[in-house]
Amino acid sequence: MTQTTEAVAKAATSLARKDVVTFLYNMYNMISPPLWLHSKELADAAEALAKAMGWDEEKVRVVYLGCLFHDVGHLMVPSQLSYWTKGAMPPKMDLETEHPKMGIKLLNRVKCLEDILPVIKHHHENFDGSGFPDGLEGAQIPEEARLVTVVHSYLTLIRGMGSTPPMSEREARQVVREDAGIRLDPRMVEVFMENLPSLGAEDYSQTK
Numbered sequence: 737m738t739q740t741t742e743a744v745a746k747a748a749t750s751l752a753r754k755d756v757v758t759f760l761y762n763m764y765n766m767i768s769p770p771l772w773l774h775s776k777e778l779a780d781a782a783e784a785l786a787k788a789m790g791w792d793e794e795k796v797r798v799v800y801l802g803c804l805f806h807d808v809g810h811l812m813v814p815s816q817l818s819y820w821t822k823g824a825m826p827p828k829m830d831l832e833t834e835h836p837k838m839g840i841k842l843l844n845r846v847k848c849l850e851d852i853l854p855v856i857k858h859h860h861e862n863f864d865g866s867g868f869p870d871g872l873e874g875a876q877i878p879e880e881a882r883l884v885t886v887v888h889s890y891l892t893l894i895r896g897m898g899s900t901p902p903m904s905e906r907e908a909r910q911v912v913r914e915d916a917g918i919r920l921d922p923r924m925v926e927v928f929m930e931n932l933p934s935l936g937a938e939d940y941s942q943t944k
Contacts, residue, residue, distance in 0.1 A: 753848040760805055767811050774895070779803035782887040784935040788927055789883065799880050802855025806884065809838030809856070833868050836860060854878035859885055862919040882921040886912070886928050887935075889920060 764772035779800045786799045812835075839856040843849055858872060858881035865873030877885075890912050896902035903911070909929065916925040928935070 756846055756849055757801070757804070760808060763811060771807055771810060775804050775807060778806070778884070778888055778891055781891065781935050782884050785883055785887055785928055785931065788931040788935070789924070795880060798851050798855065799883060801849070802852040802880060803884055805839070805843070805852065806856050806859045807835065807839070808842055809835035812838040812842060836869050855881050855884055859888060861885070863921050864918050867919070883924050886920050886924045889915060890928070
């Protein structure tokens with residue numbers, strides 16, 4: 737393949753990704769605008785943490801896009817059972833715990849987004865192996881997904897979710913610290929805490 741052909745192929749891939757991201761963005765906003773706002777907030781804070789970790793541009797991009805569409809599986813859950821539209825946790829948690837797999841089913845043939853699939857699938861795995869969908873433990877969990885889980889945990893605490901009220905920033909910090917080594921990667925928690933004021937995450941507690 738010549739350099740020109742390679743450049744054209746790369747450009748085509750970039751355009752395809754842009755088109756898919758635009759499509760999914762529109763779908764979010766038609767079906768569940770709150771879910772899009774949650775995903776965008778997560779993406780912004782997780783991107784900042786990935787940079788604080790010293791990750792390269794490609795890994796930062798994977799984290800950002802993975803966050804934007806980490807909950808895309810929720811768009812396949814019947815709206816009457818989705819807490820994103822009803823404001824309360826659904827009575828059948830099997831659908832809730834299946835949303836990572838649903839997201840993979842939705843995107844697994846989208847070639848230009850294949851590198852973000854591990855984030856979508858594993859953002860609910862726990863460091864001690866107690867998470868879902870695969871019960872992965874420690875380094876078995878993709879690094880990008882481990883990072884997203886740290887940020888996701890904090891934002892969920894200060895935002896509140898379903899019937900759970902939001903915590904103060906101080907309370908949320910304490911819970912995240914206690915979860916280090918249990919649900920969350922301890923090294924990433926350490927970097928998160930060191931850089932929290934510059935990540936923009938604290939501002940979210942004031943914009944609920």
